Amino acid sequence: MYNLLFLWKNKTKKGVMMKENKVSKLFERFLAQDTIFKDKRALQVQYTPENIPHRDEQIEQIAKIMAPCLRMEKPSNLFLYGKTGTGKTLAVTHTTNNIAKIAKKREIPLAVLYLNCKLKKIADTEYRIIAQITRELGREIPPTGLPTDEVYRVFFNLLEERKQLLILVLDEIDQLVKKIGDEILYNLTRINTELKNSQVSIIGISNDLSFTNNLDPRVKSSLSEEEIVFPPYNALQLQDILKERIGLAFIEGVLEEGVVEKCAAYAAREHGDARRALELMRVAGEIAQREEEKKIRIFHIDKAEEKIEKEKMLDIILYQPKQFQAALYSIITLHQNKRSDKLISTGEIYELYKNICGKINLRMLTQRRVSDIIQELDMLGIINAQVISKGRYGRTREISLSLQDNLIPKVIEILKKDLDI
DNA sequence: GTCAATTCACATGAAAGAGACCACGGTCTAGTG
DNA sequence: CTAGACCGTGGTCTCTTTCATGTGAATTGACGA
Numbered sequence: 001m002y003n004l005l006f007l008w009k010n011k012t013k014k015g016v017m018m019k020e021n022k023v024s025k026l027f028e029r030f031l032a033q034d035t036i037f038k039d040k041r042a043l044q045v046q047y048t049p050e051n052i053p054h055r056d057e058q059i060e061q062i063a064k065i066m067a068p069c070l071r072m073e074k075p076s077n078l079f080l081y082g083k084t085g086t087g088k089t090l091a092v093t094h095t096t097n098n099i100a101k102i103a104k105k106r107e108i109p110l111a112v113l114y115l116n117c118k119l120k121k122i123a124d125t126e127y128r129i130i131a132q133i134t135r136e137l138g139r140e141i142p143p144t145g146l147p148t149d150e151v152y153r154v155f156f157n158l159l160e161e162r163k164q165l166l167i168l169v170l171d172e173i174d175q176l177v178k179k180i181g182d183e184i185l186y187n188l189t190r191i192n193t194e195l196k197n198s199q200v201s202i203i204g205i206s207n208d209l210s211f212t213n214n215l216d217p218r219v220k221s222s223l224s225e226e227e228i229v230f231p232p233y234n235a236l237q238l239q240d241i242l243k244e245r246i247g248l249a250f251i252e253g254v255l256e257e258g259v260v261e262k263c264a265a266y267a268a269r270e271h272g273d274a275r276r277a278l279e280l281m282r283v284a285g286e287i288a289q290r291e292e293e294k295k296i297r298i299f300h301i302d303k304a305e306e307k308i309e310k311e312k313m314l315d316i317i318l319y320q321p322k323q324f325q326a327a328l329y330s331i332i333t334l335h336q337n338k339r340s341d342k343l344i345s346t347g348e349i350y351e352l353y354k355n356i357c358g359k360i361n362l363r364m365l366t367q368r369r370v371s372d373i374i375q376e377l378d379m380l381g382i383i384n385a386q387v388i389s390k391g392r393y394g395r396t397r398e399i400s401l402s403l404q405d406n407l408i409p410k411v412i413e414i415l416k417k418d419l420d421i
Numbered sequence: 422g423t424c425a426a427t428t429c430a431c432a433t434g435a436a437a438g439a440g441a442c443c444a445c446g447g448t449c450t451a452g453t454g
Numbered sequence: 455c456t457a458g459a460c461c462g463t464g465g466t467c468t469c470t471t472t473c474a475t476g477t478g479a480a481t482t483g484a485c486g487a
Contacts, residue, residue, distance in 0.1 A: 127466060144466045145444035321469090346431065369470060371432065387432065391480025394430025 035251070036289055036296065042248035043282035045275060048093055053244060054237045055087050058228055062095045065226050069110055069165050070102060074199035077189070077223050081209050082230025085273030088205050091230070092169055096203075099167075109164035111137065117176035124176065126184045130155050133168065156191065163197040173204040174211040182219050189222040232272030238264035241274050242281060250285065256297045259284070263301050280304050313407060316380055318414055323365055326356050327373045329415045331383060332408065335401045343398040346371060360419055374399065 041047055052059065068075045080088045096112040103110035113136050115123050123129045127148045131141040134155045141151055159166065168188070170176070177185070191200055204223060206212075212220050233241065242260050263284070267277030283304035288296045317328065330352035334344045350367050357364045365373075374397060378385040385397040403411060415421075 125467070142444055144442060145464085147465055150465090323469090365469095366471060367431085368433090368472085372470095375432095387477090389478040389480085390430085391478075392427090392429060392482090393480070394428085395477060395479090396431055 036254040036285060036294070037249060038251050039248055040282065040285075042245050043278045043285075045278075047245075048090065048097075049244065049248075051244060052087060052090055052094060053240045054233065055091050055230075058087075058230060059091050059095055061228050062091060063098075066095060066099055066167070069099065069167065069201065070106070070108060072108065072165060074165065074192070075167070075201045076225035077201055078203045079212070079224040079227045080203065080205045080230060081211075081227065082207070083232055083271045083273065084207055085267075085275035085277075086230040086232055087274060088230050089171055092203060092205065096167060096169065109162065110167070111164055112167045112169065113137075114169040114171065116171040118172040125180055127151060129170075129176075129184060134158060137162070137166075152187070156194070159191075159198040159200070160195060161197075166198065166200045167203065168200060169203045169205065171205045172207065174206040174208040177211070177215070182216050185219045185223060186216060189219060233268070233274055234272060235261075235264045235268035238267050238272065238274060238277050242277055245278060246281065249282070250296075254288075254295050256295050258298055259296055259301060262298050266301065266305060279308060283308055309404075310407060313382070313403065314410060314414065317382065317411055318418070322362060322419065323369075324373055324377065325415050325418055326360070326362055327353055327370060328377060328382065329412075329419060329421070330356055331374075331377075331399060332401060332412060332415070336408075343400050345396040345398065346374060347396065349374065349399065356419075356421075360421060362419075371397075 042049070062078065062080075065078055066075050080092065082088045093114065096114070100110065100112050102108075113133055115129065115132060117123050117129070121128075123132050127144075127146075130148070130151045131143070134141050134151065137155075137158055139154060139158055141154065173185075185202075185204075188200065188202060202223060209229075212224055215223070239260055242264055246255065246260065263277055263280050266280060267273050270276055280301060281304075284296055284300040287303050287307065288300045293300075317325070320328070327349065330349050331344060334348055334352060338344070346367075350370050353370060354364055356362070374383070374385055377383045378399075381402060383399055384402045385399045387395065388398050389395045401408070
């Protein structure tokens with residue numbers, strides 16, 4: 001896409017005829033080129049494969065726990081732990097899909113709802129979650145305007161009149177609780193005692209293993225009646241997964257020797273994240289294709305790794321609010337000015353930030369807020385901030401930039417453009 | 422030299438406000454028969 | 455008489471501000487050896 005745009009910009013200057021010829025040639029060449037992909041979807045995140053290697057045990061456990069719902073008995077609430085890309089979501093959707101299929105065949109009134117709590121604007125507050133669930137059950141709820149208990153009531157009545165079993169899958173539930181507390185979980189677990197005709201069973205999925213520790217004990221005990229831990233994949237298991245998907249995604253024989261191994265090794269280094277392995281493979285394939293190579297070579301994996309890192313970072317920065325960008329800009333400026341490895345303090349950043357706000361006509365925030373913004377930038381992995389005490393000379397965050405050096409000019413460019421400097 | 426008190430420069434928490442968005446019900450207005 | 459415009463009230467949500475409290479070690483200064 002980027003290349004195309006670039007081409008277009010150049011050609012418009014020289015004349016329309018030229019442009020048409022060049023571009024259409026490019027497209028024709030694109031079509032004539034042998035593609036190395038058979039079905040790219042197999043490498044995408046949403047893809048649900050038939051076969052899930054190395055997760056039989058977990059799937060079986062989930063299935064056993066869920067099975068009672070086919071007899072209209074409420075299954076235990078279930079809790080799944082595991083790092084990102086360990087197949088939690090996949091295992092759950094796989095089993096719930098099967099259950100739903102059987103339930104449909106036998107005409108058992110069972111509904112499975114999957115909700116990712118991290119999705120902004122959809123399921124990241126109590127109101128939105130209940131509203132979303134109710135919507136999925138087929139009753140329209142306005143996005144705002146109603147009191148939360150009103151939505152609860154609608155949800156409650158709907159369930160009661162439907163007389164059905166509801167399995168509620170809450171993905172990334174730790175994020176939710178971190179943000180709005182565990183009240184909603186308490187309400188959801190308690191709702192069973194009030195429902196006469198229906199039952200709700202909750203499957204919580206969390207990336208954070210220590211997550212239940214900060215839960216209200218009542219919620220904790222009722223929510224995690226059953227727990228399953230998903231261990232990270234090791235490199236060999238990742239290879240199996242990759243091979244399986246590669247067979248679907250690529251035409252046979254386009255992979256150079258050792259590519260799979262390298263890809264798996266890279267992903268295994270990052271706590272065995274299968275999602276990452278697949279992404280790496282896909283991007284490597286795209287790069288190879290763009291370079292009009294007939295094979296994916298090992299160095300394509302390296303390139304893909306670099307590209308993913310870079311684009312992720314730039315994307316994050318690009319979509320930050322102006323205030324964040326202003327704060328980041330002052331951090332980068334300070335970083336550049338210092339040159340030596342001196343660390344930057346909150347006070348310095350705030351001073352420069354005020355300055356910049358004045359220049360570009362941006363509303364100035366209080367130090368309290370900027371302090372939070374710095375912390376959030378840290379969470380995003382753009383900077384590295386550590387609280388330290390310098391004794392008599394107070395207490396601050398010591399901040400350093402954790403962007404790769406070759407990214408910095410690009411970031412500055414983006415920030416300047418966005419902030420109009 | 423030792424030890425507790427002090428002090429700095431913020432960090433961190435809690436609560437509340439501003440402003441955007443929205444639903445709902447009541448009132449007003451203009452068009453219709 | 456009725457449909458639609460318009461308004462006020464009350465709700466959520468996000469981003470901020472305000473006020474209050476917390477923190478950890480360098481420094482200070484009193485004290486005793």
